[in-house]
Amino acid sequence: MADVLPLVETRLRTALGEPDARAAVTFLGTDRIEVLRFTDGTGGGTDTGIVRYATLGMSAQPMADPTAVVADPVAGPRAELVLSVRAGAADTDKVLRPLAVLAASPQVEGLVVAPGASLDVGEPLWPGAPFTSVLVAEAGGLIEDLELDAPLDPVRFLPLLPMTPNEAAWKRVHGAGALQERWLTSGTDLRDPSRTSVPLD
Template sequence: MGDDVLTLVEARLASTFGEPAGRAAVTFLGTERIEVLRFTESAADGSALVRYATLGMSYRPMNDPLAAVADPVRGPRAELVLTVKGGRDEVLRPLAVLAASPQVEGLVVAPGASLDIGEPLWPDAPFSAVLVAEPGGLVEDLELDAPADPVRFLPLLPMTANEAAYKRVHGAASLQERWLRHGTDLRDPARRTVPLDD
């Protein structure tokens, strides 16, 4: 089923963002191949908006690492989407690492979760962690034949170290409310930490 799922996922991404402008593949020992597709469009201010979407994370469902037997069909499936003004192609490998984490570490990636790669998302980036946002806004869920769960396309919102610390204490909703209140452009690769003490 896995290859058929990825064919459908790529078609959904292409119908949403257009044909990919580039792609890169990363393989980790003992895991399925993860690709990262690059889509380019123009933002409202005329700058280039680059969307990076993983392809391969949904090959198999994410299973609870404590489960005695991994279900090959049922369980949440997802791909990750990161949007960066101007693009930062050095983010391809970190994104692939995050997409491989369910296979490598047994993680179930869900909205509200924090993912930290332990190093900048790209050279000199002020972010090493991302907040997993709610799906459906950028790319519609991809329904699969029952009993398989749909593939959800999870946006990633880069967090500075201070924002990640704030989120751990106060929760994802509180951090997102601050971003909204201050009009934070989460696609800006050089943005500063949102005010956290007002």
């Protein structure tokens, strides 16, 4: 069976271009997780472009149902995580380790990461960040799913949307769809690394 990760990296490069940085993190008892940084220089300067951070390694193993007695080594959803922020406004490169922690959570905690889920790292995503958690959004926009040979599930590239603590608490009560609707109607720039919470009254 083909190694999944080279195919995943090829898909990332096809969609986002060449990464300009990468870091690897290994947690005890887990496979290595890499985080690749892709910089979009549109707008003529580093402070006007978009920087994207994508994990590489989460999809090496399928995510297992935490209630299953024995994890299936082949079948099950596979995913990588993608975070997009505006470059130059904050030291967002420090997000590499928190992203790797989130990408390792299926192996460490037996989580199945899916759209609508909240993931919390328990600390600011980067120094001074007003966010400690993210909302997992639907895949398929920026990077198309990577189809694998049967019986493997496709790899989905799940966007992460940073949430303030107030937004995360509100989402727990009202749901992911309601929070995304608030963001949409308020014209929230979800890529702004220093944005404030959307009005939740």
